[in-house]
Amino acid sequence: MVHRLTWYEPQRGDEYLREFFITGLMDIGATLILQDAEGKYSCITTLPMRFRLTGSEPPTDRGLFGEDIGRRLEDMKARLRQPGDHAEMEIDAGDDTFFEFRCRMITMANGQNNLMTVVIDRTEDRRRERLLRALLREVSHRSKNLLAIIQSIASQTARYSGSLNAFLGKFRGRLHALSQSQDLITDSSWSGAYFRDLLRQQIEKYVQDGAADLIQVTGENVLLTPNASLHVGLALHELTVNAVSHGDFVARRQRIEVNCERVREEGKDAVRITWTEPLGPTDGEAPARSARFGSTVLERVVPASVNGSAVHEVRPGSVYYELTFPLDAEA
The missing domain is CATH 3.30.565.10 (Histidine kinase-like ATPase, C-terminal domain)
Incomplete structure (x- = not known):
């Protein structure tokens, strides 16, 4: 079976594919959630540990993700009515953790519309971004310092050089010393x-x-x-x-x-x-x-x-x- 560059053997059965997909989702740190058109949950896979999933009551957005995140998810999902409608948002879940929620209305093989939500842990991505920004600020700071040093060296070298050749010789040597350091x-x-x-x-x-x-x-x-x-x-x-x-x-x-x-x-x-x-x-x-x-x-x-x-x-x-x-x- 081929559909949008996706292929699988139908005879393998649902159990085989279920194990494959759940293992893959766990490996990439993603959660897959499926709800019917009325918002009733039918499937949740690999939910992050910081969120709660209990068997005593049917899952809800607010029950799974807390009052604040759940309310924001409900508002976002309410705007998705037709197949193909989609929306996404990133949420600061506290304790320096970040999650991206991607929601899309899809049509299943039985013709029914369902709401699919993919939750991706973006915590490490945000930490890398902060580190990169800090490094870029450091590069900018160091570059400005280095330019100020070069300007000072050029000024002092010119002041005590009797000719252009003498200036160039001394200045090049000092620049080389700076570059080596x-x-x-x-x-x-x-x-x-x-x-x-x-x-x-x-x-x-x-x-x-x-x-x-x-x-x-x-x-x-x-x-x-x-x-x-x-x-x-x-x-x-x-x-x-x-x-x-x-x-x-x-x-x-x-x-x-x-x-x-x-x-x-x-x-x-x-x-x-x-x-x-x-x-x-x-x-x-x-x-x-x-x-x-x-x-x-x-x-x-x-x-x-x-x-x-x-x-x-x-x-x-x-x-x-x-x-x-x-x-x-x-x-």
Whole structure:
């Protein structure tokens, strides 16, 4: 027998098909209800546990679904009079559960009109929709933050660049550092990035393989918030590029010491990151070195963006940078 792309063997019998359909309805979380034209119930399958079905009295909409939902169903069904008439509505059943009711007037094989109602549990669908909306809001929030960071970087880079080529070189490098940090944040489902992963990204890009062991990392591998990850990654980029471009730690085979640790600042958990880079023995180079390291990004942009503070000094024999900020620093 073929009817609207439906086929079955009539000789299988009603019992065989009944078991098949009920099992299928249970699997997809659907309820099928059949009533005659006067509203008398003739069949109910796989009713959800939250609704009541007792054998003491004939079922009714209000008896099955409660006064409020039952009244709304009765009103909707009353408008269905001719075969093909249909209506649907979604109901908040309480306790964060949602059900969709689809009602249709149909003509049975015996020529009688019957009212068919399909009830579908939409609870998981609504939860997924709420999660998706929350994720989209988070994406929008993060995107706006990232654009604000890029705007700030562009402004500061342009202010301290003497030519267009110098601006483009610095700006591209800083954008690349941001994109790498953002990749780490995205891979962690926006929970943030670990400090050593942020440092490793910069070492791999700017420090030759033979010199990577000259950057010694100690302390804790702290998981930083997304906002802190972006800005700490930017600070590490500045420090690494400066050390490679202007320093002599590679030629002299002296280690840069990097440390990250949890501390207590004003009664709150905080993170302290330090960078100690060895300098050559010529004291006369210190003023120029100090001017080069007078980076607005390191001294102003990064600490202000993570609600922290920074120390940036050229000391006898070394360049020292210290960044301290709250552990939960977020935009």
